[in-house]
Amino acid sequence: MDILLILLLAYAVGALPLGYWYTKYRGLEPMRAVSYNIGFENALRILGNEAVIVSFALDFIKGAIVVGLVAPFEGNELALVAAFAGFIGHQYPPSLFFKKYYPVRGRGNVYLLGMLAGLAVFAAMPFWLSVIPMIVFAAMLGWSRYVAVGTLSALTAFAVIVMLTPSAQGARWAVLGLLAAAAWRFKENIGRILEQAEPRVGEVHHVAGERDDQVVAAFIIHPLAPEYIFKSVRIGWLKPLYDLKIISVSHLEKLALFIRPFKLGELRGMYTSDGKEIRCILLSAPILPQTFKSNPDLAVKRAIQGARLAKELGASVYGLGAFWGTVGRKGLDIQAAVPEIYVTNGGAYTAGSIRAAIPQILEHWRAKGQDLQHLTAAVVGANGVVAFGMARMVAGEVGKVILIGRDLERLDKSRGTLERAYPNTKFVTSLDPHDCLEADLIFTATSDPDPVVFAKDVKPGAWIYDEGRPADVDISVLSVPGVRLIPGGVVQPPGSMNAPNGWADGKLDFGKGNVPACLAETLIIAANKAYERVSLGETTKTENINYFVQEAARLGFTVLERVDAPAVPIELVRSSSSVN
Secondary structure, eight states: OOHHHHHHHHHHHHHOOHHHHHHHHTTOOGGGGOHHHHOHHHHHHHHOHHHHHHHHHHHHHHHHHHHHTTHHHHOHHHHHHHHHHHHHHHHSOGGGGSTTTOOOOOOSHHHHHHHHHHHHHHSOSOTHHHHHHHHHHHHHHHHHOOHHHHHHHHHHHHHHHHHTOGGGGGGHHHHHHHHHHHHHHTHHHHHHHHTTOSOOTTOOOOOTTSOTTEEEEEEEEOOSSHHHHTTSHHHHTTHHHHHTTSSOHHHHHHHTTTOOOEEEEEEEEEEOTTSOEEEEEEEEOOOOHHHHHHOHHHHHHHHHHHHHHHHHTTOSEEEEOGGGGGHHHHTHHHHHHOTTSEEEOOHHHHHHHHHHHHHHHHHHHHHTTOOGGGOEEEEETTTSHHHHHHHHHHHTTSSEEEEEOSOHHHHHHHHHHHHHHOTTSEEEEESOGGGGGGOSEEEEOOOOSSOOBOGGGOOTTOEEEEOOSSOSBOGGGGGSTTOEEEEOOEEEOSEEEEOTTSTTTTTTSSOTTOEEHHHHHHHHHHHHTOGGGOOOSSOOOHHHHHHHHHHHHHHTOEEOOOTTSOSSOHHHHHHHHHHO
């Protein structure tokens, strides 16, 4: 038989999604239980023993048949070549290139076991060629409790044995290709193992909607500065090269062109006041703030890929953190591309968290005997929804408000709106942050990747409330006498948030056990199944802001902006100083 025909036949057999077809025939949805994401036992629990076992058996038989169709007639070497072609068909079927139609794909563990069994039964090769890799698989699986470790260890053992077996020398390239293809397919699992985010055999992971007392949300973050990229263990090995200046920021930006969103870990231990557990899956992609401006199409693409991954991992709501919330028309394009999961940019509760902070700031000045009508407030980023909300909150309290932004026409429209609502307050517009020098109170909420307010822009004794992420205010302002810098948007979720890989211990840069308000909004939506409350686009409904303030208090979320707290946490210092 012609070798090309053998390869095509093996590929075609490997590409048959037998398990998927059977699961769909039973009226089940295999997307709810992708076993390589949540674990084999969890797939059994969700889809039922029969559906999963039959599906696995079909994949096992498929791997054996690919070998059995070739080995008795064409010999051992072509049987190994066919096994490689069948594995490629199993992992990359033709339907994969038609995104709307391709079925759920596993990692190929069961196919590979079937292949080994087929070699033992149909190929005239030493019996131990198949037995030893199976023993290695069982031993490594038992030791690590990671299926990926067991499978790759078994394939490595298999490749070594083939290299040492004279009768199989002609198929070395196929075996090495098989090992390389499997390693590539398992790369995400290996990354999650490094992040301590991969399910082990025996661990229970529930998907959204499976339990009434547990909800699953997902949230995507990004590094605020180059140093933050290395907080991910799977990329952290590059840090010595960065420190030695062997690789640069431009290299890290190019790296982002090739790395899809991945799972960093999970935030657990969050329980609402009514006893419901909230699981939050953290996703990331190594896109730096400047890339969101220089390559917005890439950012939108990665946000969409993150939404699909969030759905695949079992989340019902997908939150866009920091600059993710600014791309794709502030989430509208991401929602349109992935309608099967709810997307939010977190703007409503971010605005709501401000309501808990600004009154405290103003009350502090009253307590000092200060007449607020003699104060001037500057609002930086007033073209945006969040900063305009700040301006509206302080407009009726102070004597003058300086609206600072980048679009003078829009600023003038905003000024007109505020002047009609607060005729006793003076409003001016500006494109220059240096005009903050006149202000006693400064409120910032921009989407700029770099600081916009510096020491030269601040007068002694001013109070600054910085809602920006990354920080809008450079740490140099603390050198101005009497200046107080208050980070905004920090929320403490109910319960005792924890994560096995440190993401609950300050790696999010909001302090131990704290989260940003946009993440908290994602959790509240998931907890209440309030999917109609998602924040998308430029506008934020007042009723949604009120809703999140009310529900956050009911569920046990606490806004941490307090004027009697330390002025600047060390995380914010790192964030601000590392950007410049």
